Amino acid sequence: MSIKKLLITMAVAAVLIVPAAGFSDTIAEGERLGKTCAGCHGTAGNTPGTYIGKIGGQNSAYMSKVLKEFSADKRPASVEMSIVAKGYSDIQLESVAAYYASLKWVNSDNPVDSKKILAGKAMASDNGCLDCHGIKGEGIGEFPRIGGQNKGYLYEVMKRYRSGDISSDEMSMLSDFSDDQLDQLANFFSGIR
Numbered sequence: 001m002s003i004k005k006l007l008i009t010m011a012v013a014a015v016l017i018v019p020a021a022g023f024s025d026t027i028a029e030g031e032r033l034g035k036t037c038a039g040c041h042g043t044a045g046n047t048p049g050t051y052i053g054k055i056g057g058q059n060s061a062y063m064s065k066v067l068k069e070f071s072a073d074k075r076p077a078s079v080e081m082s083i084v085a086k087g088y089s090d091i092q093l094e095s096v097a098a099y100y101a102s103l104k105w106v107n108s109d110n111p112v113d114s115k116k117i118l119a120g121k122a123m124a125s126d127n128g129c130l131d132c133h134g135i136k137g138e139g140i141g142e143f144p145r146i147g148g149q150n151k152g153y154l155y156e157v158m159k160r161y162r163s164g165d166i167s168s169d170e171m172s173m174l175s176d177f178s179d180d181q182l183d184q185l186a187n188f189f190s191g192i193r
């Protein structure tokens with residue numbers, strides 16, 4: 001190998017190795033800082049019950065964004081999360097988000113109703129929900145994963161977008177939906193496998 005080629009190879013290797021090492025440090029730091037989350041979000045972010053969202057395997061970009069918003073009181077709807085997030089710096093919140101995002105997503109086992117699923121599925125395709133959230137609701141970048149999420153959480157959080165409690169340009173479309181329709185959407189997305 002010529003010197004020039006060797007130098008290029010080394011430069012490429014350095015670029016590949018440095019962020020990777022930094023990334024695993026971030027995850028380890030996030031694991032250490034994120035132990036307290038388990039009290040409400042369960043082991044490995046696989047939140048039991050129905051009314052609190054799962055965070056294990058949720059998108060990192062989305063979680064970083066909402067955690068910083070909780071901390072800055074830009075998401076006043078959740079008192080618990082505002083208090084929790086204020087205990088961390090923004091960089092620490094990014095580490096915690098990276099740690100939970102690195103874990104395996106486990107689908108909800110909340111019971112779902114097959115009639116509501118059919119109605120919810122039709123509404124989801126008519127309204128472009130899958131275009132942003134992915135064909136199986138698996139999430140893309142800042143568009144959160146909603147497929148396999150806990151049903152009660154999906155229903156409650158959609159009501160908060162509808163009322164404007166949580167403001168989001170993308171989700172303001174829910175203002176036209178009835179409680180029944182949100183329930184059908186929650187059944188469909190929670191039941192996606």
Ligand code: HEC
Nearest residue numbers: 034036037039040052053055063066077078080081084096
């Ligand atoms: C005291 C209970 C409690 C603790 C501790 C807690 N959370 Fe939460 N978390 C909640 C509740 C309740 C919600 C739902 C808030 C809402 O509906 O707006 C929530 C929501 C979230 C969300 C938004 C979920 C979504 O899908 O949009 C994220 C992300 C989150 N928590 C991460 C964390 C992290 C990371 C920690 C630890 C640093 C943590 N939580 C600790 C109760 C808690």
Ligand code: HEC
Nearest residue numbers: 053127128129132142143144146154157158168170171185
């Ligand atoms: C233009 C893209 C877009 C479309 C279309 C869209 N969403 Fe969203 N959705 C988002 C974004 C972005 C967020 C995060 C907003 C925030 O910061 O709170 C979100 C958040 C959500 C959440 C909360 C997730 C959580 O973990 O808290 C649910 C549930 C949801 N959307 C359901 C739907 C449903 C149902 C539809 C169709 C009726 C839909 N979305 C259509 C972009 C979209």
